[in-house]
Amino acid sequence: MMKRYLVIREGKESFVEVTLLREHVFRVVMNGNAHEIDVRQCTADSLSLLMDNKVSDFSYGFIDDRIELHSKNGAYRFEVLNERKQLARRSRRKRDETGPEVIKAFMPGKIVKVHVAPGDKVAAGAGLLIMEAMKMENEIKSRRPGTVRAVHVAAGQTVDNGTLLIEID
Numbered sequence: 440m441m442k443r444y445l446v447i448r449e450g451k452e453s454f455v456e457v458t459l460l461r462e463h464v465f466r467v468v469m470n471g472n473a474h475e476i477d478v479r480q481c482t483a484d485s486l487s488l489l490m491d492n493k494v495s496d497f498s499y500g501f502i503d504d505r506i507e508l509h510s511k512n513g514a515y516r517f518e519v520l521n522e523r524k525q526l527a528r529r530s531r532r533k534r535d536e537t538g539p540e541v542i543k544a545f546m547p548g549k550i551v552k553v554h555v556a557p558g559d560k561v562a563a564g565a566g567l568l569i570m571e572a573m574k575m576e577n578e579i580k581s582r583r584p585g586t587v588r589a590v591h592v593a594a595g596q597t598v599d600n601g602t603l604l605i606e607i608d
Contacts, residue, residue, distance in 0.1 A: 448517035500546035540607040548572030
């Protein structure tokens with residue numbers, strides 16, 4: 440059975456079709472390009488993918504519909520929405536644009552630097568803090584403009600997956 444998803448990366452939207460061919464093996468069509476991908480779970484938070492005769496190993500974490508993939512070649516952040524979630528997002532978009540934003544850790548790591556303090560005004564896409572995870576520094580950004588209500592971490596602090604980092608009104 441084929442499933443269709445909306446994938447959003449760096450503001451660019453693409454539709455992806457995924458079909459399970461056999462255990463662990465999927466046919467993925469994105470932007471008209473088809474690939475057969477063999478996906479294997481290595482540990483609770485890591486995967487190994489075989490695509491186009493190349494093996495890539497990733498660690499991953501989830502925050503709502505956002506996925507963070509980390510490999511030796513870099514970090515990839517994107518959202519994946521099925522049809523139901525696309526409809527739900529459209530219906531609540533106006534409310535979400537004005538509601539508070541809660542930023543949580545996407546995986547265990549160490550806070551390297553905090554760029555904001557309570558009361559600071561931030562723009563959409565503004566860097567809030569730098570977190571080191573799996574020997575890579577990741578800048579965590581605001582999804583929308585607002586005022587920093589609270590900062591729950593400090594530089595040097597170690598955090599677990601899901602730890603509340605920053606709240607923005």
